[in-house]
Amino acid sequence: MKKRNIGIFLLVIMMITVIAGCSSTSNEKVKLAYVAWDSEIASTYVVKEVLETKLGATVEMLQVDAGPMWAGVADGSADAMVAAWLPSTHAAYLEKYGSKIEDLGANLNGTKVGLAVPAYMDINSIEDLKNSELASKLSNRIIGIEPGAGIMTTTEKAITEYGLSDYTLLESSSAAMAQELQKAYDNNEPIVVTGWTPHWMFANMDLKYLEDPKGVYGTDEQIHTMVRQGLKEDMPNVYKFLDQFEWTAEDMAKVMVEVQGGKSPEEAAKTWVENNPDKVNAWIQGVEL
Secondary structure: OHHHHHHHHHHHHHHHHHHHHHOOOOOOEEEEEEOOOHHHHHHHHHHHHHHHHOOOOEEEEEEOOHHHHHHHHHHOOOOEEEEEEEOOOOHHHHHHHHHHEEEEEEEEEEEEEEEEEEOOOOOOEHHHHHOHHHHHHOOOEEEOOOOOOHHHHHHHHHHHHOOOOOOEEEOOOHHHHHHHHHHHHHOOOOOOEEEEEOOHHHHHOOEEEOEOOOOOOOOOEEEEEEEEOOHHHHOHHHHHHHHHOOOOHHHHHHHHHHHHOOOOHHHHHHHHHHHOHHHHHHHOOOOOO
């Protein structure tokens, strides 16, 4: 009888071990790198919410600048990012790190970057900024974001290409840029900022992109998901979810607007995931839960 009990006990232990082994996503630790742009905060926190609530993973968020974000995925100190703007904005990073990273393709189509102004400003092209009177009204400044961001590098090129040597590209952050824009907009004052869509500022203010006849900012872009080499073998369920993650600019805007309105990124992401079960289920289709 004792031998039988011991045998049953050992069988139960083996079954528990097998079940634990099959639950490959549970308790896995995933490191997500992202830049502190409103768009990337929205997407990365939604990915985090799904990983934690649907796949049982533990997620570490790594907020860095664009260069370190790419470098982190390339050297394996980060597992993934959903914030690669291609083909133009992050072209230099793709050239530098592309061979060490796996590109899972676009998770969002129809993005755009460029110089943006309030619609009440009577200018339509980047070339119009060469007007000395307008430059004076703008205090000879273009309000930018974090140094090292792809849009900053492109804007420096635009300053050269369009002969805007009288202007200074002011380094700040995406949040500080948006605050400066909102302040000027509320006072009906002229301002030029580095802009991109999707972004809540286009939903809250009447803005327009300045035409770019020289094509410095390129055409419409995509946001890609990038993962470290070996993730497919190490975390197959995480990899499969990230490979299937895709949404629209309208989806992203809903999260951004809620964050801008006072919700935390965690709260806004949780609300979106709860309100969009069909899309979330499509992302995790075939994943072992």
